Amino acid sequence: MKEQERYMDLLKEQMAYKEAIGLMAWDMRTKAPIKGMDNRAEVIGVLSQKVHQLQTSEEMKHLIESLKGRFPDSVTEKALLESEEDFERTSKIPIEEYRDYVTLQSKAEAVWGKAKDESDFASFQPYLEKLVEYNQTFAEYWGYKNHPYDALLHNYEPGITVKKLDQVFPDLKAALTELLNKIKKADEQPDPSILRGHFPKEQQAKFSKEILARMGYDFEAGRLDETVHPFAIGLNVNDVRVTTKYDEEDFRTAVFGTIHEGGHALYEQNISPELSFTPLATGTSMGIHESQSLFWENFVARSESFWQNHYHLFQKYAPAHFKDVPLTDFFKAVNEVKPSYIRIEADELTYCLHIMIRYELEKALISGEIKVKDLPLLWNEKMRDYLGITPRNDAEGVLQDIHWAGGDFGYFPSYALGYMYAAQFNASIRKELDVDRIIQAGEFNRIKQWLASNIHRYGKMKKPLEILEDVTKERLNPKYLVDYLSQKYQHIYKF
Amino acid sequence: MKEQERYMDLLKEQMAYKEAIGLMAWDMRTKAPIKGMDNRAEVIGVLSQKVHQLQTSEEMKHLIESLKGRFPDSVTEKALLESEEDFERTSKIPIEEYRDYVTLQSKAEAVWGKAKDESDFASFQPYLEKLVEYNQTFAEYWGYKNHPYDALLHNYEPGITVKKLDQVFPDLKAALTELLNKIKKADEQPDPSILRGHFPKEQQAKFSKEILARMGYDFEAGRLDETVHPFAIGLNVNDVRVTTKYDEEDFRTAVFGTIHEGGHALYEQNISPELSFTPLATGTSMGIHESQSLFWENFVARSESFWQNHYHLFQKYAPAHFKDVPLTDFFKAVNEVKPSYIRIEADELTYCLHIMIRYELEKALISGEIKVKDLPLLWNEKMRDYLGITPRNDAEGVLQDIHWAGGDFGYFPSYALGYMYAAQFNASIRKELDVDRIIQAGEFNRIKQWLASNIHRYGKMKKPLEILEDVTKERLNPKYLVDYLSQKYQHIYKF
Numbered sequence: 005m006k007e008q009e010r011y012m013d014l015l016k017e018q019m020a021y022k023e024a025i026g027l028m029a030w031d032m033r034t035k036a037p038i039k040g041m042d043n044r045a046e047v048i049g050v051l052s053q054k055v056h057q058l059q060t061s062e063e064m065k066h067l068i069e070s071l072k073g074r075f076p077d078s079v080t081e082k083a084l085l086e087s088e089e090d091f092e093r094t095s096k097i098p099i100e101e102y103r104d105y106v107t108l109q110s111k112a113e114a115v116w117g118k119a120k121d122e123s124d125f126a127s128f129q130p131y132l133e134k135l136v137e138y139n140q141t142f143a144e145y146w147g148y149k150n151h152p153y154d155a156l157l158h159n160y161e162p163g164i165t166v167k168k169l170d171q172v173f174p175d176l177k178a179a180l181t182e183l184l185n186k187i188k189k190a191d192e193q194p195d196p197s198i199l200r201g202h203f204p205k206e207q208q209a210k211f212s213k214e215i216l217a218r219m220g221y222d223f224e225a226g227r228l229d230e231t232v233h234p235f236a237i238g239l240n241v242n243d244v245r246v247t248t249k250y251d252e253e254d255f256r257t258a259v260f261g262t263i264h265e266g267g268h269a270l271y272e273q274n275i276s277p278e279l280s281f282t283p284l285a286t287g288t289s290m291g292i293h294e295s296q297s298l299f300w301e302n303f304v305a306r307s308e309s310f311w312q313n314h315y316h317l318f319q320k321y322a323p324a325h326f327k328d329v330p331l332t333d334f335f336k337a338v339n340e341v342k343p344s345y346i347r348i349e350a351d352e353l354t355y356c357l358h359i360m361i362r363y364e365l366e367k368a369l370i371s372g373e374i375k376v377k378d379l380p381l382l383w384n385e386k387m388r389d390y391l392g393i394t395p396r397n398d399a400e401g402v403l404q405d406i407h408w409a410g411g412d413f414g415y416f417p418s419y420a421l422g423y424m425y426a427a428q429f430n431a432s433i434r435k436e437l438d439v440d441r442i443i444q445a446g447e448f449n450r451i452k453q454w455l456a457s458n459i460h461r462y463g464k465m466k467k468p469l470e471i472l473e474d475v476t477k478e479r480l481n482p483k484y485l486v487d488y489l490s491q492k493y494q495h496i497y498k499f
Numbered sequence: 500m501k502e503q504e505r506y507m508d509l510l511k512e513q514m515a516y517k518e519a520i521g522l523m524a525w526d527m528r529t530k531a532p533i534k535g536m537d538n539r540a541e542v543i544g545v546l547s548q549k550v551h552q553l554q555t556s557e558e559m560k561h562l563i564e565s566l567k568g569r570f571p572d573s574v575t576e577k578a579l580l581e582s583e584e585d586f587e588r589t590s591k592i593p594i595e596e597y598r599d600y601v602t603l604q605s606k607a608e609a610v611w612g613k614a615k616d617e618s619d620f621a622s623f624q625p626y627l628e629k630l631v632e633y634n635q636t637f638a639e640y641w642g643y644k645n646h647p648y649d650a651l652l653h654n655y656e657p658g659i660t661v662k663k664l665d666q667v668f669p670d671l672k673a674a675l676t677e678l679l680n681k682i683k684k685a686d687e688q689p690d691p692s693i694l695r696g697h698f699p700k701e702q703q704a705k706f707s708k709e710i711l712a713r714m715g716y717d718f719e720a721g722r723l724d725e726t727v728h729p730f731a732i733g734l735n736v737n738d739v740r741v742t743t744k745y746d747e748e749d750f751r752t753a754v755f756g757t758i759h760e761g762g763h764a765l766y767e768q769n770i771s772p773e774l775s776f777t778p779l780a781t782g783t784s785m786g787i788h789e790s791q792s793l794f795w796e797n798f799v800a801r802s803e804s805f806w807q808n809h810y811h812l813f814q815k816y817a818p819a820h821f822k823d824v825p826l827t828d829f830f831k832a833v834n835e836v837k838p839s840y841i842r843i844e845a846d847e848l849t850y851c852l853h854i855m856i857r858y859e860l861e862k863a864l865i866s867g868e869i870k871v872k873d874l875p876l877l878w879n880e881k882m883r884d885y886l887g888i889t890p891r892n893d894a895e896g897v898l899q900d901i902h903w904a905g906g907d908f909g910y911f912p913s914y915a916l917g918y919m920y921a922a923q924f925n926a927s928i929r930k931e932l933d934v935d936r937i938i939q940a941g942e943f944n945r946i947k948q949w950l951a952s953n954i955h956r957y958g959k960m961k962k963p964l965e966i967l968e969d970v971t972k973e974r975l976n977p978k979y980l981v982d983y984l985s986q987k988y989q990h991i992y993k994f
Contacts, residue, residue, distance in 0.1 A: 040738025243535025
């Protein structure tokens, strides 16, 4: 018993550091004065090192060995498995190497910011080369069965491998491309110009907040702020914060962005409180997390049912000219499909194509099949191949995302996985609930309850593919996403 | 050299926890969702325990013993003296006893809040009795020469003793009481009713921010927020935040409150950066801190020179009727003297009388001369004696302040000391600078520079009385405060 208590104390200490680091990150992105950043970075460094020390200490190793298996099927047992994995993965990287890598990351992010502004890939190239090299080395330290990229995928989506992705992505690509071609040729085309017009951000915020509240986001256990890059962050189960970005000339940024982040936040707010102060008290993977945000953003808030109920409320806050925009035109316009250079501006259909480009490049970089210096050319080739457009410069091409500058190789696939998971969950919930009628009636609480009891509450008690299979009784299957998109766009584009 | 590095690493770790705890405290008072508070309290508990462990570890003890004296007159040496004192004071209290005390504090604060709301001293009494008992015990642990209260004073104002306070307070009391009587009988009486009128908080905020900026408060190294109880907090030298409270029917709350907190903030923003990540990087004592806030609030912002320059700016933001209020009447009204029940609403003259009441009661409680149960009666007696008014209930009497509920015995005298220090600094700066002309010209930067180079930059490199004596070439002397107040009120009340 003493060992179990001691283990729980160490977990609590670890979670205390993580809450502190989380609050500091939130603060730096929302409120913190610019001049305090250097000091703050050092403080975060100290606390991160404490987490590292805890995860890799001899005492932790001993406690894991001694306690594992003694509490089958309990929270403690699952936490021990997490701790064991943290221990193994973290201690495989020599501490000096890891420190140098962290320093490189923050330098590379700064260089990337400037390189992007100036569309200057060459200045970023040496940093990216080193980051790729580190990730290749880490993949070797961590080990893998078939492909070094598997070791990186594991950081974001345990259970997902190159093999699995290569089973689903080609079919998905073929189906999406086919759909895209049909849409391009369709007679009926939405008119997005009707969505334009100055929409003051205070008004956008009022609408967004009302929707968030209807979704079941608990404002007494969270808050909404404004940032340059929107995000959601769970400091603890009762403190899950959302941020959004306002574009006064295009309400879609804030409205769909807030709902998206709200989907992430609902996940974190509805994790079972018994997991608090353990590493299990968070979403189980990036992909499952993304499935929740995308479910609310697209399957709910971009549906016709949603706008049938909420267009009136929207018009209450929107500029006067929306009074003259018919619901049908509005619904079609917010669902316009149009290949874009920028991933985060992509529509529901082309989004996964953006992800596949990144996946293929990352995989080939890590295996050494391609070189960093060739990225700009390869990127543009793939854009032509997948989307039929060619970026005019690297800023809107290979330099657009921060992920690589942060060394986050293996992260991008989670976005497409999240989409496929969301479509599978969508099919499952529809077997049990009349979702369209529920959305029309604005009874979001029933949807939230379903997601909470089937997905959210487990936190990391279940692995991502375990959740997927428990809920959908099926393995990863891109068919659901293809079916959903086909039906949706057939209805809108009438092809 | 290795030992010195190790010591600096431990200090850095300690300061990292303190910055984290500070940010959490700021967040809880400004932004944090209510439901996350329980979790947050546990996190703060974990981090505070880490600070405690660091301060009292065998390693720290060894490092102090080994390093002390090896770097005379250096930052390291001064830091070692701070660490030594932390070690000695902290390790004298058994850890279990300290933990119980911390638990009692937070319970007592909650009980006090309710007791104050209901003006029910009896419900708070048992908690206060225990808190007094703990403080009596701590005083014995810490040790003292003459009076147990000295041991508590040392926490807030090292160097100050009962003996010293008993040398200055009686004279101060006599002089203030005499002044108060003259003022009461004076023919000329200010009319504070002219200050009333609805003043939207956005407008108050604009004026306050402009003044803060003119004072030299660096908004890139801080920010201004709204809270129920205003405060300033230094997270690090480049992140010093201020909060204020707005009363739309009485602008004085926010305007003078913001300037007051701004005075605290200037102190923290101007501490020498070479002290960063040591326990020296903060104000040297509560009293010296209060001297800075009071200097700006009263000696600057309640002066006639200040309003000669800033009344026009004030009128720009203030409600229209201020256009008809002459400057002289305005200046007199913001300097009205009127005995009040509530300390934080007191004017410049009666403020120190409120403090002396608390000092006398605290001192007698700690020495055991009086009992907690007798406090309400004694409080009201002293209010009659010092201020000539009797609280109508305990909510506006003995229950008004949170300090005792937090166990902060020995803190109150700092407020009066700060006043006396401020008056002494005021006399010193006037020997070097033409302060009235500078204030009239709005050249606050020259005042800020003087304070920064004489006081702020030292942080805790100098003890409070060392600063006082170095700057003023004199010991603690209430004469300066009496002279300042006499001149000011003679001018206003024409007695």
